[in-house]
Amino acid sequence: MNVYDTELEEHPIVTQQHQNYSTNGELGYQGYTPAAVYQGNNELDRDDDPYQLYPQDALLRNRMPTAREAASGIEEIIMEMPSRTIGRGMGGHIGTMVNATLARRSASRYRKRQLVTLGTFDGIERPNDEIQELYEELADEQTGEIDNEELRQFPVSMAVKKQVRSHANENREKKKSRTVGSFKIWRYNMSIKWRHFKQDTKKFAQNFRLWQQDLKQVEGHFGTGVSSYFTFLRGLFLLSIPSFIFNFAFISLPQLLQQPNRTDPNITFTGEELLTGANWLTETIMYYGYYINGTIEAIPGSEYDMPLAYLLATAGYFVLCLILIVRTTASSFRQNYVDGRSDYNNFISKVFCAWDFGITSETAAKLQHKTITTELKEILSEQRRSGESRDFQEKLKLFSLRLLTWTLYLSLTGGCMALVYFVNDFLLDDIKKGLGGIVILEQIALALIVSSINLIMPIIINLLTHLEKYKYPRHEIYIAVFRNYILKMGLIAVICAFWTDDELKSTSNDNNGSATVECWETELGQEIYRLVIIDFLFTIFFATFCAEFLRKLLVLLLDGKEMCRKLDRAEFAIVNSVMDLIYGQTLCWIGVFFCPLLAGIVFIKYFFMFYIKKVSVMQNCRPSRKRWRGGQSQTIFIGMLLLSFLLSAIFLCVVVFREVPSTACGPYRDQDRSYDVVVNLFNSLYATSSGQWFATIMDIIFSVWFLYSVAAGLLVWAVIKSSEAKGYEELVRSLRAQIELQGDDKQLLLKWLQSTVANQNGKPPPTGGAFQGGKENHVVPILHHRDSAKSTPCPSRSASARNSPKHDINAPMTGDVLTYVDPQHVQASHLVGERMMATTSFSNPSQISLRQREHKDPLLHKALANQQRPRSMFVEGVPSSYDTQRRNSFAGASVDLEDLDTETVYEEILSDPNGPSPLLLALSAKVQAEKSQSSERRPGYGRGGY
């Protein structure tokens, strides 16, 4: 008994749980009192209090406990399991909530898992009751209908699904006869119809998915990393379609119907406008300046207020984009980030998510094998090294290095921005001097410079970041992306700031001499047009043609030469390409107010980009040697897109609300602010008598109190949601703790089993751990037969094994002898099987057919050798007082620890027609004895806890 107590003392959780139990008991916490659990678990014995009926001296009187005693003993065991005491430990409601949820979820989950493994073999009709069970699990309780979505999500074979469906059809007739309120039926029908409608539209849209085959092709050769670039591109392309239609329909089309006269009719289209976006194009629907400030009456009897339409359509465009982007961001975030602590499941995702199932080419597959190996080896050696922390000198060196690189980066970025500003300033003078004599190069100079910066700087940034020696490659990527982003946004910001500068406009207002900018909105629009076009050409020419195609030619040309063995085809630069896309899209958002057709241009650009990039990738690139983990970076990219969008929206808000529009052009030439058209609209509405109610509503909406209350409401909502999220976090943590405690249950049960068995044999119980050495011990581990090569119908086997633990305990044993020994007896490993057979006194050897098997599991070996818990155990000794029949069921029993769940043990006791297994009887007797020995304050099983 002493040993037993020491074991308990060693079990900190048990000890702690006991203390918690006592405090919560005093607080009147009812949920987990022993009686409650007892009554809830066993209706048969509800009237009998086991503590009174059966004096706790079973073992002292040296008689075997009856089944009933055993049952009550087992209940106590279950009650005292660490996992059962979790509710007490957490106190009050959370405990109840956790346990209720746990019970509900796990019950459903368990049932589903059970049903999933239904044997589903070809042509064999499943028994009706199994189908019925599955049906009941899935069907709606009221209508008996089965939702297709639910059935689809159920991992059983098509044959079973079909059977369940036909079963549902039969049952529906029966269910319908039941009396249900007509409103309820109507509501149900509506909800079902709605669901069907949603599913149908989803499937309908699925038919029109773009570029599916191209994506598959790319993914087959380059894996998900490269294909994530193309999906991103496809997303932007799809976004630009409704945007273009929206802008064209509400802004450009009306203006096309009623075209104002050109100021200079002599300018003709020469072709160079496509590049520069100037000259002839200046006075077309392309730019802000062309739009009139009056109404359009192209269709007789209708008045189309152009200024208002221009503003509202742009606002509508932004709202549309906002909805689409926020939706994508949210779903991506939900998928990839919620609770996805990346450091935490490093190894798991590197193993179980390593293989790209979509890969089709053999070279890619070979490379992937290699990549995975290298990555695993790297991460392992990294882990081994992580113990050695960098010493002070190294840290100092690293710090100064990073300081240097940051300074370098910041000065470079600042330099680039300054360069752009001064070039712009310099060019402006020329533009002011006279519009006629400007050569093309001068017009596109700025765009060329910006695009060159965008081409070269990312390379420098990547280099700098690489020099900084970040511990994880992921951090390196993120930092490079961040710097890249800052640079690109900085460049755009400089250009925007330049053209919205007040000084510029004041010169145009003063009208002194020839130095005027007539229409700064159009100028900015043209600048952005050029940036978009030149950026596209640069991407095609440098990034695709030079870096990929020419490099491939070079490789082919120099193939086999000694000096260029290291030169290989280019890898597709995912990060930089995606950054370019984000940059282009930001330009589009910024420019859309000044150049309404920009969405259309971008649309065309994306279309060509997709095909050019795809052909280039397929022809010129080689698969990456590094694995690209798309999940989280994709979320980061989408997040950056959202940020870009918000920045653009803020900029445009500033333009609309604050900036003075040009007086010579555009729909707002006679307004102080663009926003004034909306104010005027309201004013005119207020003036009309029918607009009185509208005015009242507007007054309310814009009143301070209303805005305050809306803000307060939002705040409250956010607080509620965040606390809800915290609650879920808490729940997750508790469930986790629960699982861990369940693991402790197994541990504890195992210890009891061991000491019980040892006591019954009259031998001293093993101290401390489970197995000492492998030589003298009477407890020998057996590994259940787990040979995948054997073609047993496994699903059904494992299902039955799970459903009835009996099967495992009483079945004739076929298994592998695990030839484990402790490290000192390695040479004897092949003898273990024989020795075991010799020293084992089975009552019925015919039940046992053991196959010797070589030990190949290093972990298990270590677990056993280090006296950790084994996975299963074999009990050899049988006390002589048992009758032979019982011994038969006892000896040769292999108790798989996975099956030794407290619940199943309990069920086993109650359901076994032959009476409880002696092993469990003995176990329960031991518990009873422990209880009697412990103090009389309350039932317990050891002194250790108090």
Place this chain on the structure above:
Amino acid sequence: MGTTTSHFTQDELQEYSDLTYFTKKEIVYVFKKFSELDPDLVSSDKYCRIPKEKICQMPEMKVNPFNDRICRVFSTSRNFDGSLSFEDFLDMMSAFSDQAPKSLKVEYAFKIYDFNEDDLLDAEDIEMVINRLTGSAEPLSEKEMDQLLKNIMNEADLDDDKQLSYAEFEHIISKSPDFLNSFRIRI
């Protein structure tokens, strides 16, 4: 497409479409792919089973280190030979499709990785997975394997029983952002 459509009635297509994540058009396409694996056999009997070896000729399956497991998991053959009928094939493609939810994919991934089919991922299974992933060219050393297994168990094995139950596997995989991307075969 007219010839392939006639293989199924509209009702059949509707049923398949209801039970998978595909549209009718896609189902016809999947059938085309299926019949390409063994045109003679399929043209004589559309309910035939294509043996595992032929299934493994599919480009995705050919290079996949788990191809035999995938066949095994999706096969409903009585002989456990991993042969796939069209319905099995459809099941498989549906589970691997873009639209299939994470829960379904995790379930099948668990089955695929559970080599000994005891409904638990134990060290043996995981070692097998790793060995197949790294390929035979340069396997991990025993020491590295040991370390890796220990790390995996540390991360995922919540109840400390040295095996991953389905719950543990699902729990940990649902936190892996890359899972959905990698466990996908586009049709």
